[in-house]
Amino acid sequence: MKKNKPLIIGITGGIGSGKSVVCRIFKSLGIPVYDSDSRAKWLMRHSKELINEIKKSFGENAYLPDGQINNKYLAENVFHDKEKLRLLSSLTHPAVGKDFQNWVEKNQSQKYLLKEAALIFEAGIYKTLDKTILVTAPQEIKIDRVLKRDPHRDKAQVLAIMDKQMSDEEKVPLANYLILNDDTQMVLPQVLKLHKEFNKQEV
Structure with missing residues (x-):
């Protein structure tokens, strides 16, 4: 009997959204993550x-x-x-x-795999995936995170990068799942909920 293939789930988020942090949580749960960038x-x-x-x-x-x-x-x-x-x-x-x-x-033995990429929606990659997760945060929080992380950048540079990416408002209708990383809601329970759901699903 042929084994079910793993679900291929894309995970994305604009600069400063914290998608890398979310990916680290999935990795700690034993899920392989392909970092496209x-x-x-x-x-x-x-x-x-x-x-x-x-x-x-x-x-x-x-x-x-x-x-x-x-x-x-x-x-x-x-x-x-x-x-x-x-x-x-x-x-x-x-x-x-x-x-x-x-x-x-x-990684065929896994229930699901994550493909991390910044431009999943912009490049049309989402059409080739089973599901997509969008990590979101308010713009001011994202800018603040990037400036703290990358001291060599200024606000104008961060805004220029954001300008090249689709806005969260444009991405939300295309995403299957959202993780809100706004420093008020805990990310871990949101990840665990998705982890449980993905482990149940079959392609």
Whole structure:
């Protein structure tokens, strides 16, 4: 008899929402979490195919002599240009997608798996998932968290990043579940409730 495959659940939230904290709680419950953004950065450093594509599109300066990503160069020449950013995403997304599928194959014994990504709704990734969780918080709280976490940023920079992401108001109708992380409601009971529900479900 064929075993049911795990539910693939996306988890997202705008900058400062605290989705990484929520993911750590799921991890502590023994749930594997695929961090799309970290894996994309890893692949940009280690996938020869992707490195060649990036150099072809953005020049040799996209990488430092030691093989590390030239973040300063990309920040100045790519991250503020929507077309170039779209091009970079079009190169990294297929590589991440393939990496993710390999990861899913290795974790087939789980009831459910989490895919953490900042742009689940913006990039249309949610359409390929069984369910989605949106971690939300009021904007002022998110800004305050980011400024405390990243002293090198100022409020204008944080707002610029937020401007590139869909607002929570736009994401809420697309999400299956919400976790409110506003420093008044406890996050742990919200996670445990979802954990219990996901463990019951079958694909």
